[in-house]
Amino acid sequence: MKPFLLLSTRPEDDAAEGEREAIVRLAGITDADIVQVRVEASPLPAMNLDDYSGVFLGGGPYNASDTDKSSLQVRVEADLHRVIDDVVARDYPFFGLCYGVGALTGRLGGVVDRSVGEEVGVVTATLTAEGRADPIFAGVPSELQAFTAHKEGCRLLAPGATLLATGVECPVQAFRIGRRVYATQFHPELDSAGLAARIRIYRDAGYFDPAYTDKLVAFAESSTITAAVHTMLRNFVELAVQSR
16 A cells, blocks of 8 residues: 555644544554655645555644735645646545645635634534435544534535535534545544643634633543544545555
């Protein structure tokens, strides 16, 4: 099996490593099966997708709907757009975690804004008929609970996108482009320990009032989510390997 490519945009070393470790563990692969590239650290070199089984795009601090973007954010987005264009053109296995919703939707002509953001918490997502039939959700119940925290979301799907899961506050929780390009607004890579760690890391990032950090950590550590949501990562790996 060729390795998977993980594109990371988190500038915090512990957050980037925590995300990588969680994907490896929950996707059922090994450290040797994933190549992490820190896109925020340096310009992304030319990528040959044929060197990989598939691509994960991790979460991060950027928002496609930001109106005041730093030069670093502009460069990171331009680098990711090159990958997205290649992925979509080839219908190449791709899984965007949270940030992937904004990156894909914004690039492909949908509408991303802050009217559908969600605070740190547990979201209930309901699969559509297309979601129930999609292999990415194999073994996942039609109604699932997962962790979420995002400032922006998809208000209008990009042309050709297929809605796979919906929610109340944020109607677009998962979608697919073509047959192999996926994005979820919720975090299938997050368990209680992972969310608690991110809360501590991002206490001053504007997702919540820093005064509530300890309360949110306690919430994360005591919350129950749908354990089967993590199988989406394994399902994606299987789908990607089979398609190669």
